[in-house]
Amino acid sequence: MNRRIKETVIKHAFFLFALVSVIVLGLIVLSLFREGLPVFKQVSLKDFVFGMEWYPTYDPPSFGIFPLIFGSFIVTLLATVIAVPLGVLAAIYISDITPRPAVRESLKSVIELLAGLPSVVLGFFGMVIVAPWLQETFDLPTGLNIINASVILAIMAIPTISSISEDALYSVPQEFKEASYALGATKFETITKVILPAALSGISTAVMLGMARSIGETMVVLMVAGGAAAIPESIFDSVRPMPASIAAEMGETPYGSSHYHALFAIGVVLFFLTLSFNLIADYVSHKFRQTGSATL
Amino acid sequence: MVVMGGKEIIQLDDVNFYYGECRALSNISMKFVKNKVTALIGPSGCGKSTLLRVLNRMNDLIDGTKVEGKIFFEGKNIYAPDVDPVEIRRKIGMVFQKPNPFPKTIYNNISYGPKLAGLGVEDMDTLVEQSLRQAVLWDEVKNILNKSAMNLSGGQQQRLCIARALAMKPDVLLMDEPTSALDPISTAKIEELIEALKKDYTIIIVTHNMQQAARISDETAFFYMGNLIEYNKTEKIFTNPDMKQTEDYITGRFG
DSSP: OOHHHHHHHHHHHHHHHHHHHHHHHHHHHHHHHHHHGGGGGTSOHHHHHHOSOEETTSSSOEEOOHHHHHHHHHHHHHHHHHHHHHHHHHHHIIIIIOOOHHHHHHHHHHHHHHHHSOHHHHHHHIIIIIHHHHHHHHTOSOSOSHHHHHHHHHHHHHHHHHHHHHHHHHTSOHHHHHHHHHTTOOHHHHIIIIIHHHHHHHHHHHHHHHHHHHHHOOHHHHHHSBOOOSOOSSTTSOBOOHHHHHHHHHTTSOTTSHHHHHHHHHHHHHHHHHHHHHHHHHHHHHHTTTTGGGGO | OOOOSSOEEEEEEEEEEEETTEEEEEEEEEEEETTOEEEEEOSTTSSHHHHHHHHTTGGGGSTTEEEEEEEEETTEETTSTTOOHHHHHHHEEEEOSSOOOOSSBHHHHHHHHHHHHTOOOSOHHHHHHHHHHHTTOHHHHTTOTTSBGGGSOHHHHHHHHHHHHHTTOOSEEEEESTTTTSOHHHHHHHHHHHHHHTTTOEEEEEOSOHHHHHHHOSEEEEEETTEEEEEEEHHHHHHSOSSHHHHHHHTTSOO
16 A cells, blocks of 8 residues: 555544544434424423423423523532632642642642542532531521532532633743733732733633533432422522433433423523533633733 | 942842752852943853843742842842842843733733832823833834734834833843844834933843844943853953953854
8 A cells, every 4th residue: 555545544534533423413413303392392492491380290291491491500600609719719829829840730630530520429429418417507408409519510610610720821921921020010910910811711711611511410410409390599499400300300201202302302402501601612712812811 | 350330230249040950150240330231142051141030030930049149239139038029120120032012902011010019100191101102112002002912013012011111110121132033123123222221221131142232232241151251341342352252252153
């Protein structure tokens, strides 16, 4: 085989490998829509998304997933509020404050280790340790609630936020930092006024990806969110986020029933949510690259 | 010790500098004269940039470095334990080899330092204009002050960096090969600027360009392997140096 044929073969082989994931994704999306869309013969899109009642097994059933969407958003938002400061501050410490490479390296690997924890382990931790503690301390009917799920989700999102932010902070050119110090800025001023603004696009990407991770996470919310499909009144109420609903109900649903289609339709909604988080992350990271941080 | 005429502003007294175990400067003693342009020349790795960065304690930011000896700035040892390097850097400005404006607007690049220093500038607009005028950049940027500094050309960026340093109203301006990344026209502009600035500032400039050193400086110091080989009037160094090494270097026989 001469060299040129070899090159061509290799090129096409790699193209095929690259194509596999695209095809798989395409097929999954296709089947998601095929199984999900039939529910809209029974219920309008508006009633589905904004309906307040999720009674899929009643007769007649009602498929309003707003409480589920609300549940997903509330735990995701709260998890983000907890995880962003922790993740970003940890990233700042690792990339710009710690003087010793040994500290830096060990902190980084511990945080990465946290990312490797299976979500069922974290869920278990939330169930047997956090929940009883919450229940006793705040005198609640159940410790499986929004705050519990948010804390556990935050623990899961921290590694994502921290490692991507750290990359962004680390890639701020040394010249900017030197320029700042040479003008008599302190380390704190340099971090807040030069490094953070320059890394803002990367940090926003990190936050969006962390949120995408939280909203799609299933096991944790299934185990610790409590599973009540109602709009919560406080952060100590239980909720039933979308992934938890799908995971809990799919096993007991007759194939092809409208409940079955409704669960797939929830999957479609979830798909669009994570997609939009990813698109926003992508947009933010491209828009502000290089020149854009100038306006900050 | 080499003694120059005029009032000294910085005096080095037997200074040694180490990167870890490696000694980058050996027993440097010299004085820099106020309102003069002093050029530091020598082959790459001879310690001239290190010396420059010792003067405003920028090397503090690199781990594992060590300074021995004393450096007096206006009579005070800047390495004394009670001295805050931040204060030193406000009085001794620096311009780097590669233009490094912040990814902010032109206006904010200039106002960054004075704002942080809390200089109590009543009229920031005036200070910005004044600094840009001093750096001969005002006419080119007066209509785009709120545009990103990243859109300027390399030469404009470097003059912006000079303006940014001047806005702090420093006493000394350190320049680390400020024209090495610029084209000849921008270089000429910066050289004119240096000429004009020495009325009000003491300028210490590292350069690899012999003609530049000869053109713009009053005094020239030649470094080799971390040692100060010769330090004298620029005219003397370039016409009749005392040391053979100096002559070999400036005539291009090595380095």
